[in-house]
Amino acid sequence: MNNTRIAVVTGATGFVGSHLVDQLLKRNYTIRCITRKTSSLKWLEGKNVEIFDTGLMDKEGLRKAFKDAEYIFHVAGVVKAKRKEGYFKGNVDTTKNLLEVAEEFKENIKRFVIVSSQTAAGPSFSEEAIDEKITPHPITTYGRSKLAEEEVGKSFMDSIPVTICRAPAVYGERDSEIFIFFKTFSQGLMTQIGFDKKKVSFIHAEDFVIGLIQAAESDKAANELYFISSEKYYSWEEIGTVTAKVLDKKPFKIRIPHFLVFMIMSITQFFALFSRKATILNIEKAKDITQPYWTCDTSKAIRDFGYHQNISIEEGIKRTCDWYKKMGWIK
Numbered sequence: 001m002n003n004t005r006i007a008v009v010t011g012a013t014g015f016v017g018s019h020l021v022d023q024l025l026k027r028n029y030t031i032r033c034i035t036r037k038t039s040s041l042k043w044l045e046g047k048n049v050e051i052f053d054t055g056l057m058d059k060e061g062l063r064k065a066f067k068d069a070e071y072i073f074h075v076a077g078v079v080k081a082k083r084k085e086g087y088f089k090g091n092v093d094t095t096k097n098l099l100e101v102a103e104e105f106k107e108n109i110k111r112f113v114i115v116s117s118q119t120a121a122g123p124s125f126s127e128e129a130i131d132e133k134i135t136p137h138p139i140t141t142y143g144r145s146k147l148a149e150e151e152v153g154k155s156f157m158d159s160i161p162v163t164i165c166r167a168p169a170v171y172g173e174r175d176s177e178i179f180i181f182f183k184t185f186s187q188g189l190m191t192q193i194g195f196d197k198k199k200v201s202f203i204h205a206e207d208f209v210i211g212l213i214q215a216a217e218s219d220k221a222a223n224e225l226y227f228i229s230s231e232k233y234y235s236w237e238e239i240g241t242v243t244a245k246v247l248d249k250k251p252f253k254i255r256i257p258h259f260l261v262f263m264i265m266s267i268t269q270f271f272a273l274f275s276r277k278a279t280i281l282n283i284e285k286a287k288d289i290t291q292p293y294w295t296c297d298t299s300k301a302i303r304d305f306g307y308h309q310n311i312s313i314e315e316g317i318k319r320t321c322d323w324y325k326k327m328g329w330i331k
Contacts, residue, residue, distance in 0.1 A: 004030065005028070005029050005030065005070055005071065006029070006030045006031075006032065006068055006069045006070055006071070007024050007029045007030070007031055007032070007069065007070070007071040007072070007073060008031075008032045008033075008034060008065050008066060008069045008071070008072045008073065009021055009024070009031060009032070009033050009034070009073045009075060010033075010034045010056060010072075010073070010074050010075055010076035010098070011074075011075030011076030011077065011115075012031075012033035012034070012035065012043075012044060012049070012075070013033070013035055013039045013040060013041055013042075013043060013044060014043075014075065014076070015170075015172070015174045015175045015176065015177075015205065016075055016115065016167070016170060016205055016208065016209065017033075017073075017075040017076070018043035018044065018174060019172065019173075019174070019205040019206055019208075019209045020073055020075060020209040020212060020213075021033065021043075021044065021047060021049060022047075022209075023206065023209050023210055023213060024213065025047065025048065025049075027213065029071075030050075031048070031049040031050065032049070032050045032051075032052055032065050032069065033049050033050065033051050033052065034052050034054060034055070034056065034062070034065055034076070035051055035052070035053045035055075036053060036055045037053045037055075039053070043174060052064065052065040056076060056094040056097060056098060057093075057094060057097055059097065059100070059101050062097075062098065062101040063101055063104065063105075066101055066102060066104075066105050067105065068105075068108055069105065069108060069109070070108055070109065070110045070111075071109075071110055071111050071113070071216050072098070072102055072109065072111070072112045072113065073113045073115070073212060073216065074095060074098055074112065074113065074114050074115060075115045076094070077090060077091050077094075077115070077146070077149075078090025078091055078142075078145075079142060079280060080142075080278040080279060080280040081141075081278050082272075082278045084141050084145075086278065087141050087142055087144075087145035088145050088148065090145075091142075091145040091146055091148070091149045092145055092148045092149050092152055095114065095149045095152050095153065096152045098112075099112065099152065099153065099156045099160070099162075102156075102160055103156065103159050103160055106159055106160045109160050109161070110161065110216075111161050111162075111163055111215075111216040111217075111221075111222065112153075112156070112160055112161065112162045112163070113162075113163050113164075113165060113212055113215060113216050114149065114150065114153045114162065114163070114164045114165070115165055115167060115212065116146050116149060116150050116164050116165065116166045116167070117142075117143070117146045117166055117167050118130075118166050118167065118168050118201070118227065118229075118294060118296050119138055119139075119140060119142055119143030119146055119288070120136060120138055120143055120144075120146035120147040120149075120150055120166060121134055121136050121137070121138070121147075121166060121296070122134075122136060122137035122138050122139055122143065123139065123291040123292075123293055123294050124293040124294065124295045124296070125293070126293065127199065127233075127293065127295075129201070129233060129293075129295035129296050129297040130295070130296055130297065131227065131296070131297040131299065131300065132225050132226065132227065132300055139284075139287055139288065139291070140284040140285075140287060140288055141284060142284070150164050150225070157223040161222035161223060162222075162223055163215045163216065163221045163222060163223070163224055163225075163226070164224075164225045164226070165211065165212055165215055165225075165226050165227075165228045166225070166226065166227050166228070166229075166296065167203075167208060167228060167229075168200065168201035168202065168203055168227070168229045168230065168294065168295075168296055169200050169201065169202050169203070169294065170203055170204075170205050170208050171202065171203075171204060171205070171316065171317075171320060172204045172205035172206065172316065172319070172320050173205070173319065173320055173323035173324075174205075174323075175205065175320070177280075179324065179329065181239075181243075182243065182247075182320065182321060182324060182330060183324075183329065183330055185240070185243050185244075185247060185249060185251055186247055186249065186321075186324075186330040186331060188249060188251050188252060189251050189252055189254065190240050190243075190244075190251040190252070190253045190254070191253075191254050191255075191256055192236055192237075192240075192253065192254070192255045192256070193236075193255075193256055193258070193261055193289050193290055194255065194256070194257065194258045194261075194290060195255055195257070196292050197235055197237070197292070198235060198236055198291070198292050198293065198294075199233045199234065199235050199292070199293050199294075199295055200233065200234055200235075200236070200293075200294045200295065201227075201229040201230050201233055201234075201294065201295045201296050201298075202230050202233075202234045202239065202313065203228070203229050203230045203309065204311040204315075204316035204319070204320075206310075206311060207230075207309050207310055207311050207316075208228055208229075210307075210310075211226075211228035211301060211307045212228065214301075214305045214306065214307050215228070215301065215305060215307075217305075218304060218305035220304045220305060221304055221305055224300075224304070226298075226300055226301045226304070226307075227296040227297060227298050227300070227301065228298060228301055228307065229296045229297075229298040229309075230298070230309050230313075231298060231302075231308065231309045232309070232313070233295045234313060238313070239313065239317070240253075242313055242314055242317050243317055243321070245314075246314075246317050246318045246321050247321055247330075258286075258290045261286045261289065261290055262283065262286045262290075264281075264286075265281055265282055265283050265285055265286035266283055266286075268281040268282065269281070269282040269283055
């Protein structure tokens with residue numbers, strides 16, 4: 001295998017980005033990581049990567065990172081912000097800046113992969129999962145910023161080959177978001193939102209990032225949009241049953257009515273006004289988690305470049321919980 005392929009990864013210090021780095025290393029890529037000077041490098045320690053601490057808006061620094069690069073994986077993004085401008089600056093302006101620099105090296109760029117989110121498309125309307133043909137209907141500011149990011153990506157497709165990959169709910173080792181579910185579960189409590197049966201696409205990070213690499217390496221995927229997701233859809237009851245078996249717990253189950261979810265999130269959003277930091281727990285998050293269906297169809301990725309979900313929910317949750325235990329995040 002040619003071991004001279006150079007890949008640039010933004011967001012490499014984070015959950016998904018660090019898993020992407022691991023898989024690229026297994027495939028003998030030379031990896032350059034775009035970080036900020038304040039980034040924690042704990043998930044990159046001891047790995048054969050080159051660090052460029054330029055951030056995403058320093059064009060001169062980015063030019064050094066992009067020189068001779070063939071693949072750019074743009075994973076970094078803003079998931080919480082105080083104001084709308086924060087989401088759009090972190091997800092749209094940064095992406096435009098990266099693409100402008102990449103355009104300067106278009107003779108070398110084989111693919112620019114943008115990691116988007118199902119929130120850009122919006123929830124599914126029924127048990128039938130949505131696909132790439134759906135008219136986007138984002139319901140949050142974050143979702144609207146990710147959709148705007150996609151539009152920026154499309155505007156460069158005449159110049160460089162861009163592939164947009166939308167993520168559903170992603171879990172796995174190093175995750176700190178869905179981790180809350182596993183943490184409360186380990187403490188003997190399983191909370192469920194509302195009294196309806198909700199279903200989600202739920203993918204382990206390793207499967208997701210392998211899908212990103214397959215999309216990047218596929219000629220057919222150039223200038224296309226994909227959902228990279230689980231092939232099965234899961235209810236939170238199913239996820240809870242698997243987790244109970246893995247952790248050997250019989251948790252006390254409590255359902256939180258939707259109105260109470262909105263009330264709790266309103267309170268946390270109010271107190272966040274007095275903090276310098278943004279919170280992910282806000283009214284828009286309440287709107288997000290009270291939707292009955294967040295499912296997406298990954299058939300296009302299967303058809304175009306042979307993507308498949310390889311890690312079952314049983315294996316994925318076991319791996320994730322074992323890692324949480326090893327790190328002391330749960331007991």
